[in-house]
Amino acid sequence: xxxxxxRRTQAATVLVAAGVALAAGQAAAQTATIAVGAPVTxxxxxxxxxSPNNAVAxxxxxxxxxxxxxxxxxxxxxTEWRAVAPTVWEFKLRPNVRFHNGNAFTADDVAFTxxxxxxxxxxxxxxxxxxxxxxxxxxxxxxxIRFHTxxxxxxxxxxxxxxxxxxxxxxxxxxxxxxxSLRAAAGTGPYRAVxxxxxDRIEFERWDGYWGERxxxxxxxxxxxxxxAARTAALLAGDVDLxxxxxxxxxARLRQDQRVRLAEQVxxxxxxxxxxHLRPATENSPFVTDNDxxxxxxxxxxxxxxxxxxxxxxxxxxxxxxxxxxxAVPANQFLPQGVFGHVxxxxxxxxxxxxxxxxxxxxxxxQGFRIQLNGPNDRYIxxxxxxxxxxQMWTRIxxxxxxxxxxxxxxxxxxxxxxxxxxxxxxxxNPDGSHPLRNILATVNRDRGWGSSNRGRYSSPQVDAMLxxxxxxxxxxxxxxxxxxxxxxxxxDVAVVPLHxxxxxxxxxxxxxxxxxxxxxxxxxxxRPAPR
Amino acid sequence: xxVYLVRRLIQALFVxxxxxxxxxxxxxxxxxxxxxxISPDADQIERERAVAALGLDKPxxxxxxxxxxxxxxxxxxxxxxxxxxxxxxxxxxxPATLELAFGAMFLSIVIGLPLGLFAGLRPHSPVSxxxxxxxxxxxxxxxxxxxxxxxxxxxxQLGWLPSTGRGETCSVLGFVGLQSCNxxxxxxxxxxxxxxxxxxxxxxxxxxxxSLVIRLTRAGVRETMLMDYVKxxxxxxxxxxxxxxxxxxxxxxxxxxxxxxxxxxSTIAFSVVTESVFAWPGMGKLIIDSINVLDRPVIVxxxxxxxxxxxxxxxxxxxxxxxxxxxxxxxMSH
Numbered sequence: 001x002x003x004x005x006x007r008r009t010q011a012a013t014v015l016v017a018a019g020v021a022l023a024a025g026q027a028a029a030q031t032a033t034i035a036v037g038a039p040v041t042x043x044x045x046x047x048x049x050x051s052p053n054n055a056v057a058x059x060x061x062x063x064x065x066x067x068x069x070x071x072x073x074x075x076x077x078x079t080e081w082r083a084v085a086p087t088v089w090e091f092k093l094r095p096n097v098r099f100h101n102g103n104a105f106t107a108d109d110v111a112f113t114x115x116x117x118x119x120x121x122x123x124x125x126x127x128x129x130x131x132x133x134x135x136x137x138x139x140x141x142x143x144x145i146r147f148h149t150x151x152x153x154x155x156x157x158x159x160x161x162x163x164x165x166x167x168x169x170x171x172x173x174x175x176x177x178x179x180x181s182l183r184a185a186a187g188t189g190p191y192r193a194v195x196x197x198x199x200d201r202i203e204f205e206r207w208d209g210y211w212g213e214r215x216x217x218x219x220x221x222x223x224x225x226x227x228x229a230a231r232t233a234a235l236l237a238g239d240v241d242l243x244x245x246x247x248x249x250x251x252a253r254l255r256q257d258q259r260v261r262l263a264e265q266v267x268x269x270x271x272x273x274x275x276x277h278l279r280p281a282t283e284n285s286p287f288v289t290d291n292d293x294x295x296x297x298x299x300x301x302x303x304x305x306x307x308x309x310x311x312x313x314x315x316x317x318x319x320x321x322x323x324x325x326x327x328a329v330p331a332n333q334f335l336p337q338g339v340f341g342h343v344x345x346x347x348x349x350x351x352x353x354x355x356x357x358x359x360x361x362x363x364x365x366x367q368g369f370r371i372q373l374n375g376p377n378d379r380y381i382x383x384x385x386x387x388x389x390x391x392q393m394w395t396r397i398x399x400x401x402x403x404x405x406x407x408x409x410x411x412x413x414x415x416x417x418x419x420x421x422x423x424x425x426x427x428x429x430n431p432d433g434s435h436p437l438r439n440i441l442a443t444v445n446r447d448r449g450w451g452s453s454n455r456g457r458y459s460s461p462q463v464d465a466m467l468x469x470x471x472x473x474x475x476x477x478x479x480x481x482x483x484x485x486x487x488x489x490x491x492x493d494v495a496v497v498p499l500h501x502x503x504x505x506x507x508x509x510x511x512x513x514x515x516x517x518x519x520x521x522x523x524x525x526x527x528r529p530a531p532r
Numbered sequence: 533x534x535v536y537l538v539r540r541l542i543q544a545l546f547v548x549x550x551x552x553x554x555x556x557x558x559x560x561x562x563x564x565x566x567x568x569x570i571s572p573d574a575d576q577i578e579r580e581r582a583v584a585a586l587g588l589d590k591p592x593x594x595x596x597x598x599x600x601x602x603x604x605x606x607x608x609x610x611x612x613x614x615x616x617x618x619x620x621x622x623x624x625x626x627p628a629t630l631e632l633a634f635g636a637m638f639l640s641i642v643i644g645l646p647l648g649l650f651a652g653l654r655p656h657s658p659v660s661x662x663x664x665x666x667x668x669x670x671x672x673x674x675x676x677x678x679x680x681x682x683x684x685x686x687x688x689q690l691g692w693l694p695s696t697g698r699g700e701t702c703s704v705l706g707f708v709g710l711q712s713c714n715x716x717x718x719x720x721x722x723x724x725x726x727x728x729x730x731x732x733x734x735x736x737x738x739x740x741x742x743s744l745v746i747r748l749t750r751a752g753v754r755e756t757m758l759m760d761y762v763k764x765x766x767x768x769x770x771x772x773x774x775x776x777x778x779x780x781x782x783x784x785x786x787x788x789x790x791x792x793x794x795x796x797x798s799t800i801a802f803s804v805v806t807e808s809v810f811a812w813p814g815m816g817k818l819i820i821d822s823i824n825v826l827d828r829p830v831i832v833x834x835x836x837x838x839x840x841x842x843x844x845x846x847x848x849x850x851x852x853x854x855x856x857x858x859x860x861x862x863x864m865s866h
Contacts, residue, residue: 035811039821041613048613049571122585122615124569129578176615198614198624199821200698200813223697225811226821229680230696234811237687237695378824409826413563427572439573449575 030218032512035225035234036522037245039199044179045164045187046117049125051428054162055521056202056222060100061164061187064091064110065157069517069526071268071339071431073157077105077165077188083474086152091160093143097211099167100185100192106142112168120176129449130159152472154479158432190215190525200224204524216528232507235260241512244522246505248325248381254507261530263506264327265516269428270334270436271380273310273373273390273497274456276301278418287372287421291400300369301421307494309359310422313397314390315351320500323385328500333491334429334436336501336518341433341483346491349498356397368398375424376412377405381502387424390499415455424499425455428520433483437467441490458495462486537847544843548836552603555832556596564588565612565826586612599832608836609829613822618833622815627717628698629807629814633799635721635734637792640741645788647742648749653776655754663746670743679736679809686732696811699729733810737803741795748791752784759783785856793849801838 038052045057066076078091097105114137118128133156136148147156167186174184185193190212191204204220223240225231228247234240236259246254246262254260276285281302284295300306316330332349335342360368373391377384384405391401415423429435443459444451450467451457463486470482491498506514506522508530515526559565566582574582583589587598599609608618651660687695700723703716720726756762757780765775800815807816815834822830 042615044615047615048569049574050569122610122612124566124582124586124612125571125574126578126581128581129575132577180614180616197813198616198621199818200811223811225696226817227808227811230683230809230811233680233683233688234695234697237683237691239687239695239697407824409563409568409824412567416567430573435573446576449577452575452579453572 030216031221032217032219032242032524032527033221033223033240034242034522034524034527035223035231035240035244037224037226037228037231037243039224039226040202040222041199042176042180043182043185043193043196043202044120044176045166046113046120046127047123047176047179049127049162051520055523056193057164057187058189058521059191059204059222059524060185060189060193061166062097062189063162063164064093064160067161067431067519069265069515071518073161077110078160081157081160083152083156084146086474087149089147089149089153089156090140091145091147093145094211095143097188098209099170099188100207100209101167101170102209103167103169103186105165105167105188107139107145108142109165109168110145111137111139112171113163113165116166116171117163122176127163130163133159152474154471154474154476155432155434158430191220215525217524220524220527222524235507235509238509242506242508242514242522242527244504244506244520246507248327251325251327251505258510260507260509261513263508263514263516265504265518266329266336267428267502267504267518267520268335268339268431269380269426269502269520270331271328271383271386271424271426271499271502272331273499274415274420274423274425275307275310275458275494275496276418276421276456277459277495278457285421286419287374289370291367291370293370296369300363300365303363304494305359305363306365307497309356309363309397310394310399311349311494311497312352312359313356313393313399314349314497314499315393316349316500317351319386319389323382323389324500324502327381327503327505329503331498331501333487333498334427334440335431335433335487339429339431339433339518340480341437341487343484343488343491346488353393353397360398365398368400370400370402371421372402372404373422373424374404374406374411374415374420376408379408379411380424380426383424383426386499390424418455418457423455426502427453431518433487434467434470437463437483437486437490438471441486441495442467456496458490458493460490460493460495463490463493463495540843540847544840547843548839551835551839552599552832553596555835556592556599556828559826559828559831560592563826565828568825569612608833611822611827611830613825613827613830618829621818621830622834622837625813625815625818627719628812629800629803629816631719631721632730632734632737632803632806632812632814633796635730636737636741636799637796639734639738640745640795641792643738644742644745645749648746649753649776649781651746652750652753652757655750660750664750667743667746670739673739675736675740675805676809678739679733679806682732682736683809693732694725694729696809697729698726698813699723700725702726733806733812736810737799737806741792741799744791744795745788748788749784752787753780756780756783782856786853789852789856790849793845793852797838797842797845800841 040052040056042048042053045061063076064078065073068074077094079094081091084090093107114131117131133149133153134147135150138146140146170184170186178184182193182196190210192207193202194205195203202222206215206218225234231243232250235243279285279299281298283299285299285301288296290296320328320330332346333343373387375383375387387403391403394401427436438450439453441458441463442450443464444454466482466486470479473479504520506516508514511530513528513530570579570582611618611621614621647663651663654660683695686693698720701718701720702713702722705711705716706713707722720730762779765779804816804820807814819834
């Protein structure tokens with residue numbers, strides 16, 4: 001064993017030396033290779049609303065409103081924007097911007113992009129919603145555009161962070177296939193795509209006509225390596241310079257490794273438990289029985305004391321430290337501190353099994369009950385192990401818990417139909433409290449487009465009222481008060497049981513540096529050579 | 533012969549048809565592709581639009597009929613995920629998988645046959661016992677573990693080979709200089725960089741097959757050596773080389789060909805583990821990704837191709853039998 005270790009050290013020394021030499025050579029050659037864990041399915045920026053696709057789109061294209069690594073809005077293709085009337089947003093466009101094919105960028109390109117959003121054939125998840133609020137798009141002059149809405153709409157700038165602007169001339173009759181073959185993939189971003197092999201790799205070259213800061217590398221290879229261990233190995237072998245989605249089990253080892261450096265940032269993805277609010281107090285919840293396995297005749301989860309007890313019974317610190325190996329922070333609400341909609345005065349949820357038992361007794365369950373906790377086993381980081389841990393914690397307070405983890409494909413449909421009593425799921429938020437409120441905590445309402453991911457069917461008139469008011473409130477301070485109020489009400493009501501917010505982790509070789517961001521996207525422009 | 537081929541073809545059609553029905557119903561039972569593909573913050577209107585766009589709003593039997601009608605015209609549907617014809621996607625990835633499978637098959641024969649022959653001819657030598665012990669390892673070690681170990685040793689520790697990916701590729705016509713390398717079907721084995729990338733995944737896939745061939749060959753040799761015709765050949769005074777390579781070798785090939793044929797099929801169809809460990813952009817990776825997002829057109833098209841592939845391979849194996857052993861007749865009436 002000792003000998004092996006010694007040899008390993010020697011090998012490591014050689015490798016470090018080789019790595020340094022290689023890194024120097026590569027920096028001179030101006031090439032970087034990135035390996036991402038999730039496959040990109042299309043170069044068309046309006047075909048599929050999917051994080052890996054959005055990441056690639058943000059390398060090639062720009063948005064009117066770009067975002068910094070903290071996901072704050074910064075000027076992109078628009079230099080400034082404001083509501084000139086309650087129902088009119090005006091965006092001033094950046095002058096002297098050119099697409100990768102040399103065409104000039106004007107307001108017509110923006111108008112064309114917005115008109116294209118709902119018209120991409122076969123889209124499995126379109127961007128149409130971002131154009132739907134607009135009743136009219138008015139091109140005032142080549143560098144000014146106005147969006148008219150039916151009601152005052154405060155979220156317009158946020159919506160515009162999701163729309164990548166394409167060149168009208170190139171894209172007018174282009175299909176998704178034309179983008180994939182790169183015939184139509186002309187954006188205004190810092191890199192242009194020069195080669196694309198579906199599901200395998202994309203190659204970028206620096207766009208020297210970029211309006212912003214010059215990209216640091218002449219060439220960037222963007223490879224997809226979906227297997228976690230293989231991605232780490234590729235980094236250690238020096239085949240790639242940056243990997244994302246570093247597996248939590250490798251983090252501790254990589255922290256010790258002199259050849260690599262980690263870039264970490266608490267993200268916006270909350271892992272939480274959905275609770276059955278669909279069945280009223282007088283009905284059975286599908287996976288809840290009494291201790292002998294007979295139906296209870298009522299839904300204990302309809303009682304806020306029971307929900308609070310279940311939440312207090314969870315040792316979030318232990319889950320974060322042991323299961324997540326530190327790659328998360330315990331959460332008591334949807335958004336982390338500093339994000340619009342974070343409730344500052346909401347106390348952390350204390351781990352208190354005795355208090356939980358008392359609450360259960362108060363609610364009329366001194367002996368507890370039985371429940372099945374469901375969840376996916378291939379969707380979120382360590383998802384299967386998290387629900388096992390929670391099952392044990394709940395059983396400790398007398399709620400005897402069976403745990404069932406399933407593949408996401410079978411799980412998500414059943415969760416959506418409200419077939420579970422309690423289930424683990426995650427939510428990656430936009431940096432605005434209205435986003436989780438509208439999609440998860442608002443009462444399901446097709447006409448308003450609310451609650452489309454409200455799988456537990458939570459419903460609260462107060463939350464709905466505050467959300468509704470906020471959605472047409474143009475005053476940001478007032479809107480903030482409403483959003484925070486709605487979020488506080490829902491969290492005190494234990495609408496869902498928040499567990500933790502995941503940390504996004506990237507790893508680079510020593511000679512490189514990556515700016516970690518709250519969003520999970522991996523952007524080539526955030527990778528640069530490390531300062532000497 | 534013709535009757536035989538036509539009969540096999542009709543059988544094949546029925547198998548393909550049955551398989552497509554099973555897959556259709558199976559995926560319908562697993563879940564709703566839209567639930568998986570759609571952005572979580574899509575509202576109800578957007579969800580309804582997506583369901584209609586993918587043609588999933590119709591009853592299942594109607595969806596199947598649409599599929600069947602299109603399939604008869606050679607259109608196996610468009611991928612829900614990539615928005616490209618499923619067949620195109622699969623054919624794009626096929627060269628990567630084929631060269632890996634044939635590379636593995638090549639290794640298994642080139643390494644497996646001689647070692648097996650040696651172990652069969654000298655069963656008591658320590659070398660033979662070593663070979664046999666090694667073959668047990670080849671059988672029993674899980675592919676993904678061996679793959680990761682190969683990467684750790686040859687890429688991370690020694691740095692001799694690239695860890696993952698396919699490397700440089702070239703088309704056959706490009707290789708002989710008739711056109712640019714980037715046009716046409718892309719093959720790794722035509723470039724040095726590509727070969728280096730191929731080495732580990734091919735060996736990883738081949739390990740199990742090498743062991744299989746070793747054991748089959750050894751068993752065959754040991755059995756055949758005791759046969760009367762071998763004794764007779766020896767008694768006739770033929771050289772040991774001629775006895776081994778003509779009389780023994782030809783007669784042990786039938787089981788080897790059968791197994792190698794079937795293994796070739798399953799390597800092409802299901803080298804999922806190796807392809808994902810080595811990030812090899814082949815069909816195996818495509819199918820596992822497609823299953824994860826219930827991309828039904830790709831899954832159906834893939835399995836239809838695979839069924840055809842197995843049927844073809846079986847046919848070739850049968851034809852090879854009759855070449856190797858004239859006693860085997862194709863048109864047996866039973």
